[in-house]
Amino acid sequence: xxxRQFANSISRILSNRHINxxxxxxxxxxxxxxxxxxxxxxxxxxxxxxxxxxxRECGVSALIHSQGLYDYNNMKLMHELLSNGGTFxxxxxxxxxxxxxxxxxxxxxxxxxxxxxxxxxxxxxNIELNRRNNVALHNVALGSSEKKVxxxxxxxxxxxxxxxxGSQATDTLxxxxxxxxxxxxxxxxxxxxxxxxxxxxxxDVLQGFGAFISSxxxxxxxxxxxxxxxxxxxxxxHSLLLSDGLTGPWQCDFDRRQLLPLTSMNTEDSLYVSSxxxxxxxxxxxxxxxxx
Numbered sequence: 001x002x003x004r005q006f007a008n009s010i011s012r013i014l015s016n017r018h019i020n021x022x023x024x025x026x027x028x029x030x031x032x033x034x035x036x037x038x039x040x041x042x043x044x045x046x047x048x049x050x051x052x053x054x055x056r057e058c059g060v061s062a063l064i065h066s067q068g069l070y071d072y073n074n075m076k077l078m079h080e081l082l083s084n085g086g087t088f089x090x091x092x093x094x095x096x097x098x099x100x101x102x103x104x105x106x107x108x109x110x111x112x113x114x115x116x117x118x119x120x121x122x123x124x125x126n127i128e129l130n131r132r133n134n135v136a137l138h139n140v141a142l143g144s145s146e147k148k149v150x151x152x153x154x155x156x157x158x159x160x161x162x163x164x165x166g167s168q169a170t171d172t173l174x175x176x177x178x179x180x181x182x183x184x185x186x187x188x189x190x191x192x193x194x195x196x197x198x199x200x201x202x203x204d205v206l207q208g209f210g211a212f213i214s215s216x217x218x219x220x221x222x223x224x225x226x227x228x229x230x231x232x233x234x235x236x237x238h239s240l241l242l243s244d245g246l247t248g249p250w251q252c253d254f255d256r257r258q259l260l261p262l263t264s265m266n267t268e269d270s271l272y273v274s275s276x277x278x279x280x281x282x283x284x285x286x287x288x289x290x291x292x
Contacts, residue, residue, distance in 0.1 A: 006032075009066070012267050018072040018255075028066040047075070049100035051126050058122075059158040060094050071268045073252040074220050075101050078193060080284075081218065082108040087189055089180075091142055091205060092197035092222075094119060094158050096126040102193075103132040110134055111189065115141035115175045118155030136187075141177040142198075144207035149177045161199035181210035190215045197222040197269065203237050213244045217277040220269040223249065241272045248272035250288075257286045 013024040034040065035056040044051050044064050053061035063070035078101065082088055085107035090099045093112035102110045112127075112135055114120045120139040127135050141149055141162060150163040150172040163172050184191065191209070194216050196202050202221055206213065219241070223234055241248065249262040249270035259281070262270050273281075278288060 009062070013066055015267060016067055016070075016072065018069070019067050024066045028062070031062050031065045046097055047079070047101045048104050049126075049130050051095065051097065051100060052122070052129065054095070054122050055155070057154065057157055058095060060097055064097065069101075070097075073254040074195075074268050074271070076254040077218075077252050078102060078195070078220070079105065081193055085109075087111070087192045089113070089189075089191045089194045091195065092199070093123055093137075094197075096123045098195050099123070099135055100126060100130060100132070103127070103130070103135050106134060108134060109136075109189070111136045111138060111187070113138045113140060113142055115139065115151055115177075116153070116155065116157075116160050117173075117175070119157070119160065122155070138183075139175075141175050142180050142183075142208055143177045143201065143204045144179065145177070146179060146182065147177050148174045151175050159199055162201050162204075179208035179210065180205065181208060181212045184209075184212045192216065193218045193220075195220045195269065203240065206237065206240055216246065216272075217274045217280075219246060219248075219272040221272065223270045224265070246272040246274055247278070259286060259288050261290055 009028055010025060013028060014021055016024065038056060040056055041052050041054045044053050044061065046064050047069065051064065053065065069075045075098070078088065078098070082102055082105040087109045088102040090102070090110065090112040093099050093114040096112060099110050099112040102108055112123060114123050117139060120137070124137055127137065141151065143149065143162070152160045152163060153171045153173045154160055191212060192215060196205060196219065198205055249272060250259045251262045251266050251268065252259055252271060259271065282288070
């Protein structure tokens with residue numbers, strides 16, 4: 001880990017008011033020691049689930065080790081929304097942290113998409129470890145067309161991504177890519193809560209939803225600037241979502257039961273929500289502080 005990445009990790013821990021920050025820093029330093037000594041795999045606890053830290057390069061496992069619920073507000077919100085059932089779509093599932101928390105709600109239906117075959121095996125292992133039978137696993141990429149795409153090849157990495165045409169990237173592999181609307185029809189599902197983290201290709205995935213994008217009540221989408229470099233930019237994503245009837249971006253303060261307009265970069269994914277969700281959330285005691 002470089003000094004910049006280490007500093008960013010410490011900064012993220014210090015900004016998390018939901019944990020003991022001193023303990024979080026100590027746990028992160030302990031993780032670095034595990035990496036040096038290669039003390040893997042080992043089992044971690046996330047919410048009410050077990051999850052395996054398989055190897056030193058798994059960034060999600062590092063976050064869990066130091067912070068537990070590393071996306072505290074979004075993870076807690078998702079869990080509450082699914083407590084009475086619903087369909088959760090986890091796009092870019094990686095080793096399964098979001099899918100495991102969602103599957104703790106027995107009446108919820110979870111579909112987890114992870115295109116990298118090696119990472120998919122880690123995801124499958126974690127779901128099987130917890131004996132969750134409400135999770136369907138899909139070893140495919142999602143996009144705007146049905147085809148094969150090239151994916152960077154680092155098992156368990158949280159930053160694998162589709163390689164753009166003309167890229168000079170090496171160490172890639174070809175994986176199948178499908179449109180979400182095609183899969184929704186085939187699987188007879190209607191996406192309600194969606195987590196979308198595909199390292200810069202969010203716009204392409206959203207295009208593949210077609211008319212099913214109108215089914216989304218809550219979208220948690222990573223907006224870290226990579227889309228501006230690798231595909232369509234943040235503004236195009238924002239315009240697409242607004243044109244399909246969603247409002248945002250919001251950030252959730254779960255403990256205060258508030259959704260606030262997102263005005264700067266956030267460590268958690270940005271939220272876009274439907275008018276149906278706004279009405280239901282207000283009935284459950286959530287307050288939208290201003291229109292986004």
